[in-house]
Amino acid sequence: MVSNSASELPSPPQLTSAPRILAADDQRDVLESLRFLLRSEGCQVETATSPRLVLELLKQQDFDVVLIDLNYARDTTSGQEGLDLLRDIRALDESLPVVVMTAWSSVELAVEAMRCGARDFVEKPWDDNRLLAILKTQTALGRALHRGERLEAAVELLKGDAQPQLLAKSPSMGPVLELIGRVGPSDANLLLTGENGTGKSLAAQVLHGVSHRSSKPLITVNIGGLSESIFESELFGHVKGAFTDAKSDRVGRFEIADGGTLMMDEIANVPLSLQTKLLRVLETGEFERVGSSKTRRVDVRIISATNADLDEEVQAGRFRQDLLFRLNTVEIRMPALRDRSEDIPLLATLFLARHARRYRKPAVRFDTEAMRSLLDHPWPGNVRELSHVVERAVLMSDGPAVLLGDLGLRTAVSDAASIEEMTLEDAERLLIRKALERFGGNVSDAAKGLGLSRSALYRRLEKYGL
Numbered sequence: 001m002v003s004n005s006a007s008e009l010p011s012p013p014q015l016t017s018a019p020r021i022l023a024a025d026d027q028r029d030v031l032e033s034l035r036f037l038l039r040s041e042g043c044q045v046e047t048a049t050s051p052r053l054v055l056e057l058l059k060q061q062d063f064d065v066v067l068i069d070l071n072y073a074r075d076t077t078s079g080q081e082g083l084d085l086l087r088d089i090r091a092l093d094e095s096l097p098v099v100v101m102t103a104w105s106s107v108e109l110a111v112e113a114m115r116c117g118a119r120d121f122v123e124k125p126w127d128d129n130r131l132l133a134i135l136k137t138q139t140a141l142g143r144a145l146h147r148g149e150r151l152e153a154a155v156e157l158l159k160g161d162a163q164p165q166l167l168a169k170s171p172s173m174g175p176v177l178e179l180i181g182r183v184g185p186s187d188a189n190l191l192l193t194g195e196n197g198t199g200k201s202l203a204a205q206v207l208h209g210v211s212h213r214s215s216k217p218l219i220t221v222n223i224g225g226l227s228e229s230i231f232e233s234e235l236f237g238h239v240k241g242a243f244t245d246a247k248s249d250r251v252g253r254f255e256i257a258d259g260g261t262l263m264m265d266e267i268a269n270v271p272l273s274l275q276t277k278l279l280r281v282l283e284t285g286e287f288e289r290v291g292s293s294k295t296r297r298v299d300v301r302i303i304s305a306t307n308a309d310l311d312e313e314v315q316a317g318r319f320r321q322d323l324l325f326r327l328n329t330v331e332i333r334m335p336a337l338r339d340r341s342e343d344i345p346l347l348a349t350l351f352l353a354r355h356a357r358r359y360r361k362p363a364v365r366f367d368t369e370a371m372r373s374l375l376d377h378p379w380p381g382n383v384r385e386l387s388h389v390v391e392r393a394v395l396m397s398d399g400p401a402v403l404l405g406d407l408g409l410r411t412a413v414s415d416a417a418s419i420e421e422m423t424l425e426d427a428e429r430l431l432i433r434k435a436l437e438r439f440g441g442n443v444s445d446a447a448k449g450l451g452l453s454r455s456a457l458y459r460r461l462e463k464y465g466l
Contacts, residue, residue, distance in 0.1 A: 019136060024053070024085075034067070037132070068082055069102060070082030082100060083116055086117060086118060099135065101126065119138050171342075180203065189304070190304070197441075208303070223267055235254055242290045242292070263304070265305045266306060284297075345371060348371070349365075352393075359394055359395060362397075364400050370407055381436065
């Protein structure tokens with residue numbers, strides 16, 4: 001996303017610990033300004049004056065976000081040295097968020113940086129509030145990726161294979177793997193359905209990885225997180241002066257994904273008033289940036305995802321049937337974790353190894369009671385919840401084995417018996433978990449049952465790792 005207006009950014013999330021930022025620029029006065037700004041906001045800051053020093057520091061320390069200039073001593077205008085550094089950082093740690101900055105900005109350079117893996121792009125001189133919001137947001141997203149809260153927890157990298165794989169041996173996953181193998185290499189638009197946390201984002205990565213577009217970008221946008229006021233700008237971009245805060249041209253997600261794949265998560269949340277615009281670009285590949293009359297054309301494969309029943313949404317008049325036809329050439333339904341219990345030991349063991357390595361803990365196995373508890377749990381939060389529970393268990397364990405008490409799972413009986421002794425947060429977590437179980441993991445229905453808006457429930461799901 002290329003943006004120059006702080007007002008377009010959502011409020012940054014609240015972080016439980018200080019962000020660790022690595023800032024790189026060949027101008028020491030710039031680094032001093034960044035150090036002063038970030039430390040005044042409670043961030044821990046390391047600085048580097050060259051790409052070589054950046055890579056050395058990354059091998060020695062862990063950081064939440066890397067903020068890099070695109071121009072250094074070798075070439076002060078093209079941004080190529082910074083793009084090379086960006087690729088090197090991605091090679092070291094693909095999930096580490098990188099934000100790029102330069103005084104020689106252009107739309108083309110911004111697009112190239114995003115395609116090389118940058119999470120966001122800022123210009124010098126930067127706006128303090130915007131820069132801080134970006135860094136805090138990317139810190140939260142990066143930490144979520146490591147915790148598995150964005151479904152990355154189901155990724156297994158096969159030895160010698162850089163493509164993400166779905167870990168599965170249960171019969172219910174057989175049709176999913178078969179469909180992926182059959183339609184993945186095609187250009188067909190695909191619809192991924194299933195409860196939250198079942199691995200739809202991972203499936204999109206796998207589908208992109210087996211397609212002929214795998215060398216091009218996979219761009220993801222959470223439709224549910226877009227307000228109607230920024231929907232067009234986010235997807236199609238805008239030109240300078242298109243509206244009050246449009247201080248420069250902005251490239252939309254469709255342009256960034258040109259030649260590759262665009263994954264639209266929470267597709268059921270597209271406002272009805274904007275579905276026609278989305279339908280047009282799906283039918284013709286053509287669109288205009290907000291404020292521009294110039295028609296642009298892109299070649300993008302669409303993978304959509306939702307936990308809603310789109311047929312019901314069509315019947316209720318909230319979703320266009322012709323748009324559903326365009327999105328749903330083939331539907332792939334991801335089964336809930338409770339329907340693929342054979343995969344729980346496999347996934348839990350993977351998460352145990354990953355989190356133990358991350359936290360430098362000795363845990364290497366589950367004892368018998370702990371594994372039985374994992375198998376008996378209903379998992380309303382699916383794979384995402386499993387990863388969160390295992391992460392907590394790793395932190396709580398003291399020895400080589402994860403014990404039942406380390407998991408922190410409660411049965412329905414013990415929940416009911418002890419609710420009067422719970423903290424307010426524990427009680428809220430219990431009610432949310434029960435609502436998700438009652439409504440089969442459907443967030444919209446669970447939110448209604450709890451008397452909350454979808455966005456309010458999503459904030460609580462993130463807070464409690466459900």
